Structures are given as C-alpha cells and as structure tokens.
Amino acid sequence: MKDMTAPPPVTETQVIRVVKAMRRDRRAQWGPVVLGTAGVLAFLLVWQLYSQFGPISDEFLPYPAQVLSQFFANFAYASFWASVGATLWAWMLGLAISSIAGLVVGVLIGSSRFLRKATFTVLEFLRPIPSVALIPIAALAFGPQLGAELLVIVYGCFFVVLIQTLYGVADVDKVAYETTLTMGMTWLQRARYLVLPTLLPYFITGVRLSATIALILGISAELIIGTDGLGQSVAQAQLNGAPVAMYALIITAGVLGIVINLGARAAERKVLFWHESIRAEVPA
Amino acid sequence: MSILKNVGYWLGLPILLILIWYFATLGDVSTFVPRPLPLWEKFASVWLGENILTDVVPSLGRLVLGLATSIVLGIVLGVLIGSIRAARWLSEPLLEFLRAIPSTIMIPVLLLIIGMNDQMRITVIVLGCLWPVLLNTITGVRSIDEVLSNSAKVYGIRGWKRVWHLVLPGASPSIMAGVRQSLAVGLILMVVSEMFASANGIGTLITNFQNRVAVPEMWSGVLLLGIVGVLLSAILALIQKGVLKWYDGLKAASHGN
Amino acid sequence: MATDTNGIRSIRGDVRLHVENLSKTYHGRAGAVEAVRSLTFDLHQGEFACLVGPSGSGKTTLLKMISGLLEPTGGIVALDGKRVQGPAKGLAVVFQEYARSLFPWMTVEANVELPLKTAGVPKAERKARVLEALNDVSLGHALKSYPWQLSGGMQQRVAIARAVASRPTVLLMDEPFAAVDAQTRGELEDLVRKVWREHDMTILFITHDIDESVYLGSRVIVLSSSPTVIQDDIAVDLPDERDQISTRALPRFAELRTQVYEEVQFAKTNAGGARVERAA
Numbered sequence: 001m002k003d004m005t006a007p008p009p010v011t012e013t014q015v016i017r018v019v020k021a022m023r024r025d026r027r028a029q030w031g032p033v034v035l036g037t038a039g040v041l042a043f044l045l046v047w048q049l050y051s052q053f054g055p056i057s058d059e060f061l062p063y064p065a066q067v068l069s070q071f072f073a074n075f076a077y078a079s080f081w082a083s084v085g086a087t088l089w090a091w092m093l094g095l096a097i098s099s100i101a102g103l104v105v106g107v108l109i110g111s112s113r114f115l116r117k118a119t120f121t122v123l124e125f126l127r128p129i130p131s132v133a134l135i136p137i138a139a140l141a142f143g144p145q146l147g148a149e150l151l152v153i154v155y156g157c158f159f160v161v162l163i164q165t166l167y168g169v170a171d172v173d174k175v176a177y178e179t180t181l182t183m184g185m186t187w188l189q190r191a192r193y194l195v196l197p198t199l200l201p202y203f204i205t206g207v208r209l210s211a212t213i214a215l216i217l218g219i220s221a222e223l224i225i226g227t228d229g230l231g232q233s234v235a236q237a238q239l240n241g242a243p244v245a246m247y248a249l250i251i252t253a254g255v256l257g258i259v260i261n262l263g264a265r266a267a268e269r270k271v272l273f274w275h276e277s278i279r280a281e282v283p284a
Numbered sequence: 285m286s287i288l289k290n291v292g293y294w295l296g297l298p299i300l301l302i303l304i305w306y307f308a309t310l311g312d313v314s315t316f317v318p319r320p321l322p323l324w325e326k327f328a329s330v331w332l333g334e335n336i337l338t339d340v341v342p343s344l345g346r347l348v349l350g351l352a353t354s355i356v357l358g359i360v361l362g363v364l365i366g367s368i369r370a371a372r373w374l375s376e377p378l379l380e381f382l383r384a385i386p387s388t389i390m391i392p393v394l395l396l397i398i399g400m401n402d403q404m405r406i407t408v409i410v411l412g413c414l415w416p417v418l419l420n421t422i423t424g425v426r427s428i429d430e431v432l433s434n435s436a437k438v439y440g441i442r443g444w445k446r447v448w449h450l451v452l453p454g455a456s457p458s459i460m461a462g463v464r465q466s467l468a469v470g471l472i473l474m475v476v477s478e479m480f481a482s483a484n485g486i487g488t489l490i491t492n493f494q495n496r497v498a499v500p501e502m503w504s505g506v507l508l509l510g511i512v513g514v515l516l517s518a519i520l521a522l523i524q525k526g527v528l529k530w531y532d533g534l535k536a537a538s539h540g541n
Numbered sequence: 542m543a544t545d546t547n548g549i550r551s552i553r554g555d556v557r558l559h560v561e562n563l564s565k566t567y568h569g570r571a572g573a574v575e576a577v578r579s580l581t582f583d584l585h586q587g588e589f590a591c592l593v594g595p596s597g598s599g600k601t602t603l604l605k606m607i608s609g610l611l612e613p614t615g616g617i618v619a620l621d622g623k624r625v626q627g628p629a630k631g632l633a634v635v636f637q638e639y640a641r642s643l644f645p646w647m648t649v650e651a652n653v654e655l656p657l658k659t660a661g662v663p664k665a666e667r668k669a670r671v672l673e674a675l676n677d678v679s680l681g682h683a684l685k686s687y688p689w690q691l692s693g694g695m696q697q698r699v700a701i702a703r704a705v706a707s708r709p710t711v712l713l714m715d716e717p718f719a720a721v722d723a724q725t726r727g728e729l730e731d732l733v734r735k736v737w738r739e740h741d742m743t744i745l746f747i748t749h750d751i752d753e754s755v756y757l758g759s760r761v762i763v764l765s766s767s768p769t770v771i772q773d774d775i776a777v778d779l780p781d782e783r784d785q786i787s788t789r790a791l792p793r794f795a796e797l798r799t800q801v802y803e804e805v806q807f808a809k810t811n812a813g814g815a816r817v818e819r820a821a
Contacts, residue, residue, distance in 0.1 A: 036377040128513030130509055132475045136479070137494075140497065140499070219389050231389060253385055
C-alpha cells in the first residue's frame, strides 16, 4: 500500500499557484491605498484637462493648482477662520439643542402610548417639511443673525433625533421592563439601568445623522440669509466675482464635512463601546 | 368603534392645535405670525391658481428629473463599482470626499458655470442626490448573500443575467434606502437653488413674498412645501412597498422564527 | 492508458467525476496551511457516494473545488472527461443553508426555472421540467409561493428540485440536511434516494452524519482530518430498497456503521490519514 503520509512531490503548477496567492495577499494590503491615491490624482488630471481644453473658460473653472493653493493660502487669513468658526459654532449649537430637545421629547412621547398615538399625525406632517422652507421666515424674523441659522438647523435635526429616540424607546425589552416594576425600581433607577442604555445606540445614531444634516442646513441658511459662515463667504465671493475663492471654499466645506463625519463616527464608536461594557453590568 | 377611536387620535391633536392657534391670533400679534383664516385664503389663491403651472409644476418637474437622473446614474455606477474591486479601490477616497461636500455650497459656482437656467438647477439636484444612491448601491451589491451568489455561479448565471436576477434585486433594499435619502436632499436642493437663483419655482415665489414681507403668502409657501414633502414621501413609500414586497415578507418570516 | 491533450489519462467510459491529486494550501499572514493534501477518486455513472470526515477535514473545501468555486492549489477535477476550471455546466449543488441558496424575490417556480432559462431551454420544455421536478419532491402545489413562505424542509426540497430539473451530470450535496430537524431529515433522505433511482443520477453527498452516509450511499469515502487525504473507501452492500426502519435494523447496517465510525474516530486523532489496519 502506497505510503499516504508523505506529501506528493510539488509540481510547477503548484508553485505558480502559491506565488500567485501570496501576491494576491500583498495586493490586498496596498491596493486600496495605491489605487485610491491614483483615483484622486486621475480626478485632478481630468479637471486640469477639462479646464484647459474644455468648453468652460478657465475663468469660471480655474485650474486645480490655483484652487488648491488658494485653499491653503486661506489658512493665513483671520477672516477665513472666523468664517469657519461661525459655521462650526452654529453647527455645534444647533446640533446640541436639537439633540437634547429630540431626546427629551422622544422619551416623553415614547413612554406613553397615548402620547404616541395622539402626536402621530402632527409629527408625520411636520417631519417631511424641508427645514430650508423656513429660511425666508427665519430671515424676516431674525435677519442675518445666528438665531436665523439656528432655527433652520434645529428644526431639521430635531425630528431626526426624535424619530431615532422613539425607535429606541420602543426597543426597550418588555420583559426587562416588567422585571424592573416587580423589583420596585424608581423611575430614575429604571431610566438609568434600562431605558437609557437601550436608548443610547439609537440616540447616538440620530446625532450622527444630524451632524451631517446640520452642516448642510447651516450652510444653506448662510448662503441665502447671509449669516456669518462659509455659505455667506461663498455668496460674497460670487458677488465679488472671485471664482477661485468660491472653489477653495467648496473644498473647505468638503474637508469640514469629512472631519465632522469621521468625528461623529468616532464618537459613536466610543460611546457604544462604553455602552457595551456598561451593558454587561446591567442585572439580567 | 375602534375606527372612531383611531380617527380621534389622528385628528385630535391637530384640531386642538389649530383651534389654539386661531384663538391665540385673534388679537394683535406680531406681523410674522400668521392667522389661520388668511393663511388658508392665501394658500388657495396663491397655489391653487395659475401658479400651479408657472411655479409648482416646473419646480417638481426639475426635482423629479434630477432625482431620476441621480437614481439611474447611481445604480449603474454603483453596480459597476460594487462588483469590481479595483474600481472600488480607485473611487472610494474620491467619492467619500465628494459626498461630504454640502451640496448647496456648490450652487453659486454652478450658477457661474452653467448660468441661471433649468440645467443649472437640475445639475445641482443631481450633484447632491447622486451620492446616497451610489454609495448605498455599492453597499448593497457588496452585501449580497454569499451562498446565494455561489448558487448563481454554480448554475451558470453570469454577466447581465447575474446583474438582473441577482445583483439588482439583492441590492434593492439598500438602494431604496439611498433613494429615500436622496429625496430628502433633493427637496433641500430644489428649494435652496430656487431661493438663490431662479426665475420661477416654489422657492423663488416664497423668496419674493419674503422680500415684499407678504407674511401669509410666505407661510402658505411653507405649508405647500410640507404638503409636497409628505406627498413625495408617501409616493416613495408606495413604490417601496411594491418593489420590496419580497423583502418585507422575508423579514416577517424570519422574525417569526 | 493513453494521455489526452489535457494531460488526463484516458478515463473509462462511464466515469462521471474524476478527481486526481487534488490539493489546497492556504497562504495567510500566519504562513501556509495545508488544508487538503491529496484526494483521488472516481465517481461512476449512477453511484451514490457519501463523503464523511471529522470536522475540519476540508469537506466544504473539496466541494468548492469540485464545483469550481475555489481554485485548487494542485491536482485535477474532470467532469465527463472535461477539465473543470470555474463553475462547469452539468454540475448542480444543493447547499446546507437552504434559505440562503434560494432567491427570495422569486417564486418557487421561478427559482427552479432560472438555471434552465439561463441555459436557453425553450419555454414549453422549461415549464414541463419545472413542474415535473417539483412534483418529484411533492411540491407541485407550491409553484407560486415564495421560499420564505415555506418550512425549512420544503425549502430544501425546492433546492433539490432545482438541481434535479437542471439534469446535472453530477449532483453535489453539501451537508444538505444538517440544518433540518431529525424527522424532516428522514423524509428528505428517502426523497433523495427516490430521485436518485428514478433519474439514474450520480451523486456526491457530503455529510458528518455517519448513519446517514451508510443509509444513503452505495459507497462511503472517509476523509482524514487536515491535511486531508482519503482515508478509506467503503462499498455499501446493503439492498437497493431501503427504508428508515428496516434498513437501519439490519445487522449489516450496524457493521458498516461501526466500520465507518471507527475510521472517523481514527481520522480525528490522526492527521494526514494513515490507514487503519483491520481484519478483513
């Protein structure tokens, strides 16, 4: 009987396949980085070519080099940072107010079946109203002030947080709830050990979604009403006939968007991590 | 009896609020606060008259056209990028950056490049609405069940047939979620682009009213936008129900287990 | 034996599946892992071969290589004399996860019909074959239902119907009844045997259930644990007419079962497949 324990002699095909597999592994490590950078460079190249040879004059579509250098040059101007700061400040305030309001109202409504049913139609009507529809009203009521921008941001984000909070409250495990009743927990204890931990992931998701929405609402308000911020700077640049500045500000807004997005996701992960380890301590 | 109860819940608070509103505004109020009756009158006269043709229809038309373009483009590109790993690696950083740009900030630039016309406004909508559909399509394509994908491979389902029978239906729940997000963004872009630079449209009219401090008319515009938002969401929900009937059934069945 | 252009030695007429020196080595950051060392066996027309082995013996890896879903590191798989490189025509697979292998957006009928549609079978013939296959598995009434409306056992029967309707050269089944309850398993086992005899199919059936392998198969191939080789190849000489009660009560069944069991036990504790010496 042939000895089955020794491996059969290695053939050339096998060697080739092994080498290919190893190359595939290395490719998977570096591929995304290399190709990703290549993609961005390709985009810049197409931009450059289109701007140089395309139908749009390079006055209206400046070269990437011009825009990028303006983008970096902006960092030296105090007015630039004031603008960014104004947008961020309104964003932060708006997000905070709408999150807290959404959480409180959400918990109140969510905890009561009567309230949930009674408020359903009103909420379902108010929710789809695009917050930007309030821009003219905000403009008339507040003028080009922070309050106008906050009105728009808060109205839009409030409902997002509210809906998520309602989902969260609805998700509270019924059996666990009844257990807390038999244990004679106070409302406060129940909130701490049962409701809030269940609610937390949903609430954080709501805040993360709102973070992006708040930015676009804020900039839209600044664009139309003229409140201080990036939107207003772009409108101003348009009036001054400075396309390069406009493009540079668009890139700035994009960078801001990415920072906010990454920051929101990081915060979400941190809070949920904490939440999971807290969860382990909740009595079954 | 329970139908009556439900109707009571649906209409109770709204009617109560409207009554409170009516009585609260009977006396003298700041000019910015509308009264219910004049508001209703203005709503009817402004929006149910000829303005439907000159403003409402163009606005909604642009929105629908922009959305349709975004959806088609988003799905086609999304399937391509989602299916080919190299394409995904190439485009991911770029796409992540482009979608992070708050699309309304591009309105002034597009005004410069394209001019104050319908193409500009539709382009604005497409530039904002493309990303949710595109990125959700990519996610959907990548999340197709491995066993299902293997089954398709084994039975020789390749190429276009694979896209039609496996990839598109499999990604459709994710794509629909993207379309819902696109609708919300599209509404924002439609309104803001019309407020900033347009000769006609709902947004333009509202801005005109604001400039003339015609308060009830302005509020009527807000009311109209609310109705538009509700209607469009309802239509989308109906479409979703039809397209994702199998998905709802599947989830219900697996929850029952 | 002559050697043809594929380098495969000429195979005897009715060999449907030829596996020769099949091997698979994975290369990760931790180094090379030899999952399958060398597998060689032939499947003849009409055979019902069961593949058993301990966990981690590469059963699923083997199935993926035979069905063309995974590229082997070495060796050859040939279907009806033709080399398998990627999913081949003439192969049908029934997977363990039945719910995930059926298209949830299609009806049962559409699911069974899809491979035929893809292969270009004309409509009238398609409909006939689909109905015939579904009747074979007693699901003729469920044509317009959706898979998720059916029970687990019924879903697996739809998967079997889909395989049968495609009239495969070889039917591969990857632990198809592992996720199904015991009673349903018995029904499905008998169903597979019925379908096998009616259509004179060639089946490679992978399972970890030793009793099942002896009950179903005309042949039991025992795999060693990783790095996998074939440890034993046992002919099952039970009568062709089998049923759950009397066949399993036969003394010969118990003998075969013990034999397979001992081989598998040995495989668990001895990697690389040294052969068990036992009295003839």
